[in-house]
Amino acid sequence: MATQQAPAPSGRVLDHPDVDEIRLEHVLHALSDPMRLRIVCRLATDGGELACSVFDLPVSKSTCTHHFRVLRESGVIQQIYRGTAKMSLLRAEELERLFPGLLDGVLTAARHQEQRLAAS
Amino acid sequence: MATQQAPAPSGRVLDHPDVDEIRLEHVLHALSDPMRLRIVCRLATDGGELACSVFDLPVSKSTCTHHFRVLRESGVIQQIYRGTAKMSLLRAEELERLFPGLLDGVLTAARHQEQRLAAS
DNA sequence: GGTTTTGTACGATTTCCATCGTAGTACGGC
DNA sequence: GCCGTACTACGATGGAAATCGTACAAAACC
Numbered sequence: 001m002a003t004q005q006a007p008a009p010s011g012r013v014l015d016h017p018d019v020d021e022i023r024l025e026h027v028l029h030a031l032s033d034p035m036r037l038r039i040v041c042r043l044a045t046d047g048g049e050l051a052c053s054v055f056d057l058p059v060s061k062s063t064c065t066h067h068f069r070v071l072r073e074s075g076v077i078q079q080i081y082r083g084t085a086k087m088s089l090l091r092a093e094e095l096e097r098l099f100p101g102l103l104d105g106v107l108t109a110a111r112h113q114e115q116r117l118a119a120s
Numbered sequence: 121m122a123t124q125q126a127p128a129p130s131g132r133v134l135d136h137p138d139v140d141e142i143r144l145e146h147v148l149h150a151l152s153d154p155m156r157l158r159i160v161c162r163l164a165t166d167g168g169e170l171a172c173s174v175f176d177l178p179v180s181k182s183t184c185t186h187h188f189r190v191l192r193e194s195g196v197i198q199q200i201y202r203g204t205a206k207m208s209l210l211r212a213e214e215l216e217r218l219f220p221g222l223l224d225g226v227l228t229a230a231r232h233q234e235q236r237l238a239a240s
Numbered sequence: 241g242g243t244t245t246t247g248t249a250c251g252a253t254t255t256c257c258a259t260c261g262t263a264g265t266a267c268g269g270c
Numbered sequence: 271g272c273c274g275t276a277c278t279a280c281g282a283t284g285g286a287a288a289t290c291g292t293a294c295a296a297a298a299c300c
Contacts (some may be wrong), residue, residue, distance in 0.1 A: 010267070024233045028152035028226070032145050033258080053276065063259050065278060070257095084267050084276045087128060099232060105225030106148070106193045130297070153288085172247065183289055185248065190287090204246045204297050 006049075007083035014072065014079050018095050022075035027099070032076035035059060036067050037110055040076060040090065044107050049080075049087035126169075127203035134192065134199050139214050142195035145221070150194035151226055155179060156187050160196060160210065164227050169200075169207035 016110060031037055035057055043050060057064055071077045078089045095103045151157055155177055161169060177184055188208060191197045198209045215223045 007268080012266070020236070024229050025152050025154055025157065028148050028157075032148035034145055035258090037148075039146065051276080059258085060260055061277070062261075062279085066258070079286090081266085081277090086277060095121050099223060099225070099229035101225040104230045105221040106144075106220070109144050109219035109222045115290095116140070119153075127298080132296075155288095171246085179288085180290055181247070182249085182291075185289070188247095201247090201296085204244090206247060 001097060007085075010081040010083065012081045016072060016078060017075045019075070021100055022095075024099060024102075026074040027076055027095070027102075030070050030076050031106055033067065033070075033105065035063075036071055036076075037106075039067065039088075041107060041110050043088060043090045044076065044092070044103075049082075049089045051085040051087055053085065102104075127205075130201040130203065132201045134201075136192060136198060137195045139195070139218060142215075142218055144219060144222075146194040147215070147222075148198055150190050151198050152237045153190075155183075156191055156196075157226075157230055159187065159191065159208075161198065161227060161230050163208060164212070164223075169202075169203065169209045171205040171207055173205065 031040060035118060038057070039055055042055060044054075052064060052068055055064070057067075061065075066078070068079065068086075071088075072079050075091060076095070078091050080087050090103075151160060158177070159175055162175060172184060172188055175184070177187075179187075188197070188199065188206075191208075193201050195211060196215070198211050200207050200209075210223075212223060
């Protein structure tokens, strides 16, 4: 019956804001950092849970932890421990209900800009 | 032939980023401040040029100047001197071309949140 | 010219934030 | 029990940013 070889969630639990605690300003601030925007784009593209380690970010591990925490505390992502790994997942549906079109708009804009800057 | 009683633009000119210099991160950062988000919402609602003075913001005049400068330098608004007043205008069309749906998404989200928070 | 209106420039302050390194913890596997 | 992996916690640091007050500037109007 095992659907995946991924380990089950461990006992460690992380604090997430409830949907009605999410604030637009905090979401926008979270997305205004290049590293974090990159993380979110990747999560949206791949569409599932990703371990922090698969993001090859040009910063130290502690900085990486910091960015993921900002994203989680602002309500953009959900995080869960699986074994030694910590998986991240976009809270896309909740954000869509809360701020319709916002996340899509930002993601589209991010890709737009990436292409635009690549062609320069 | 006078279309308005508004004074003509004065000689003083302000620096604006060119469209292809506008960066998504800077726009998002500009919009992630409550004061600035408020300014942008008002500009979008009223839909034209507004003098800085019509925004009754709970901050000092110098802070106000600061916020308008951040918005202008990030490419969100355009500013022009008319007499002693300095008018601000959303760069809605340019932003729409650059980041389709982004501004609308943010504005909708802002209004959504305003209503949601008012009902609590 | 003098006054009022509107906003700027500058410096100070204080807080936030992105970054790092080091030491530590939780878990899985051996 | 021990080791490796993956991430955290904590403290430090340097830089950005939000805020303010005071002094100034540009334009309109009398």
